[in-house]
Amino acid sequence: MSENHHTAPGPDADGPDTSVPGADLDAVGRPLTVGDALTLPVLAAGQPQVVTGTARLDRPVRWVHITELTDPASFLKGGELVLTTGMPLPESPAGVRRYVDELADVGAAALVIELVRRYHRPPEALVHACQARGLPLVTLAKDVNFLEVTQVVHALILGNQAEVMRRTQRVHEAFSALTLRGAGPQDVVRAAAEMSGHTVVLENLVHQALICEPSGDTVGAALTDWEQRSRATRPVHHTSVSGPEGWLVAPVEYQGERWGRVAMLPASPGPAAPSPFGPFGRFGPFGSEDVTVLERTAMALTIARLTHPTPWERAAHRGVLRDLVEQRHGSPADADARVAALGLPTQDSRFVAVLVDVPHEDETAKAEELLSEELRKKGTQALLGLLGPPRLGILLSLRPDQPWRPVVEDLSRTALDLVPGTTVSAGSEATDLTGVARSFRDATRVAEATEPGRPLPTGRSYHERSDIGLRRLLFALREDTRIQDYAERRLGRLADHDARHGTDLLTTLRHYLDAAGNKTVAARSGGLSRETVYQRLRTIERILDCDLESGEQRTELHVALTALDVLRVR
Structure with a gap:
């Protein structure tokens, strides 16, 4: 045989009691797989060995079917774990191939054969046929109570289905609460990512990513080359897996008018492998709960668009700009991918x-x-x-x-x-x-x-x-108390004198400073005689205790006067 036998792990000595079937599994809420079933004590007691299909043990098990018929496929619907003693297997290799082909065509999860009564090793024809069709073939070296296997596995499946229903109800309740409180698109997409554990992206009709809520991956990893990858993912009319990366996508629309779509990305980006599970694997790596989350996300986004006046694109531009201004992106690559994804x-x-x-x-x-x-x-x-x-x-x-x-x-x-x-x-x-x-x-x-x-x-x-310049700089700093204090310390006494005595010494000082200390120009600017200007300047020097002949002090007064001007701007 070209494929090595794989022994399924047996039960731990200190493991759970068989009266609580599957208690050692963490599969609650997800489909029971072939690999999960083989670890159950009731099957592990038969010392199972995986002869073919080791890489396909993640196939979901929908039901268990015990058969001793030569044509069991006519009673199957797909996803069954088929149990047999091997008694009905045809003698001829052609008959064995037909038997396996029918099981594979209907979508059986795996074939389990007991090597106790008719066979003590799996027939070569059976091994080759299962290898050719990718059907997991498992042998049991010891006698196993098939009826007990059926009871245990079916109890687990039904328990999981009940848990899925409870989780689905919680999803519906969560999105109903979001809608009732008027949540916006960003809140809706964030909730979808948190509930599913997947990255969720809302895009518009021209394949611009408007909102991205990453889960596990970075924004950069999720949105790099977004438009190209999105265009390779064909539009769908209802929630389904599409595109080379296997995105789960759902349209967002209202009364026949499509506004965009929401995409849930697989946990690990990359080419999606074709599903071997028939109709039971149509959502690839996504579970039924993920489908429910995305469908409710699309519905909540439709309501949010109808109730929120701000268009999606405008809200997306606002969000990206604010994140750039406040440097809230996780990395330069995240910022680059997010901006590029908006076109x-x-x-x-x-x-x-x-x-x-x-x-x-x-x-x-x-x-x-x-x-x-x-x-x-x-x-x-x-x-x-x-x-x-x-x-x-x-x-x-x-x-x-x-x-x-x-x-x-x-x-x-x-x-x-x-x-x-x-x-x-x-x-x-x-x-x-x-x-x-x-x-x-x-x-x-x-x-x-x-x-x-x-x-x-x-x-x-x-x-x-x-x-x-100086004036505009001081205007920008006008609320700084140090600027206010400086202007008041340098010119407050002069302003107080003008207010008490009805004089206008501040204006004379302004003309003098604007004239760079030229008294003649200052007199002409104020419409005053030179003698009046001289007298007023001496008064200013006395009140401010300064020397107006000092270039440094004139500069200080000029800054203070400019600060006082901008502080009076309303």
């Missing part, structure tokens, strides 16, 4: 973060919708999403030879046309996704340093880091 080019690309601040919070959602549609029409490669009212975040993907400023300028003018009064701030260029968080931080600093109504730079409709 944004990441290979040989550069990135620029842009922030769009609309003038009124209640205009943010409308601006997001309009700008997203406009970018799509122009073919701009970008992710756009709400970071928090009234701010939109945009991640631009650029070719290596593509200058970023013209792209940002076009984007900015589009935003201003759609929502007048919008402020656009650009971050620094990033060579890969790991630098995107820094680009968003730079754009945020630009936005924070931009006062309301700030004039646009010459020749540009957006602001960037190079625009931040």
